[in-house]
Amino acid sequence: MTPNASNDLSKILLAGLPEVQLHQEGFASLVGEDVTDSGTMEWRAWATLHLDTDEDEENGLGQSHLNDGVSLSDMKSPGETITVLRADGLVIDLWRVRNIFDALDARSQDMANFIPMFDTRTRRPAQLAPKLDDMIEPLGNKVLIIDRVTLAPAWRGLGGVGRLLISRLIPWICGDARLVAVCPYPVELTEDEESDDAVLAADLKRVRGIWRSLGFRPYTEDIWVMDPAMSDHGRAVKNIARRLGLDPDAGWDT
Structure with a gap:
């Protein structure tokens, strides 16, 4: 794609941003333990935009853009719905989870990486680790873990579209x-790139900077957390919305 074409596409995407729709769903077991622990809920979320069939209309997205990385889903023709962002993770109810350590460890290594957030001396009700508990306001009993967020390539570098969407979700x-927790990591590196220490360090710094800009702070080197009771996140989201030409006060007053 030529620079001019790329610039034109960026303008079209930003013009369509107000029409993006947010979706989310969760899956929790009625009873169970480990992966099926009824005190946990696996969630997934996504953001979509319906393509206009006429490129001359306001949206402007049509057949010529279907292969430009505008969607995470396969596109065959205009008039379809593109997937701008996908995310998934876990919600933990500290009061109801039977065994937080088994619930995380049984799922995946990615989930097991969050175990240091919790106090190993207690089992039920689950408690945050003392150091983390001191960092967070004592409000609420749920922990939201964000496992992975993926933004369609064409929407990257437009001034914070991905950050705005996950924050609104x-x-x-x-x-x-x-609290909200994430382990920032550049998941889209190739095997060769990941084995290159310089490349990995640079991309890790970039990804951590993205989450830092949303009010997340390191609890450990790998685990970053955000306290929804604090104002840092809300201010950051409003600034991003304003920069993207959207009403910063629309939607959630985070």
Whole structure:
């Protein structure tokens, strides 16, 4: 794609941003333990935009853009819905989870990486580790873990589209979270890039900077957390919305 074409596409995408729709759903077991622990809920969320069939209309997205990385889903023709962003993770109810350590460890290594957030001396009700508990306001009993977020390539570098979308999704996924946690990591590196220490360090710094800009702070080197009770996150989201030409006060007053 030529620079002019890329610039034109960026303008078209930003013009369509106000029409993006947010979706989320969760899956929790009625009873169980480990992966099926009824005190945990696996969630997934996504953001979509319906393509206009006429490129001359306001949206402007049509057949010529279907292969330009505008969607995470396969596109065959205009008039379809593109997937701008996908995310998934876990919600933990500290009061109801039977065994937080088994619930995380049984799922995956990615989830097991969050075990240091919790106090190993207690089992039920689950408690945050003392150091983390001191960092967070004592409000709410749910922990929202964000495992992975993926933004369609064409939407990257437009001034914070991905950051705005995941931030607007957070309160829909878990409106009363005591904290939100993430392990920032550049998941899209190739095997060769990941084995290159310089490349990995640079991309890790970039990804951590993205989460830092949303009010997340390191609890450990790998685990970063955000306290929804603090104002840092809300201010950051409003600044991003304003920069993207959107009403910063529209939607959730985070």
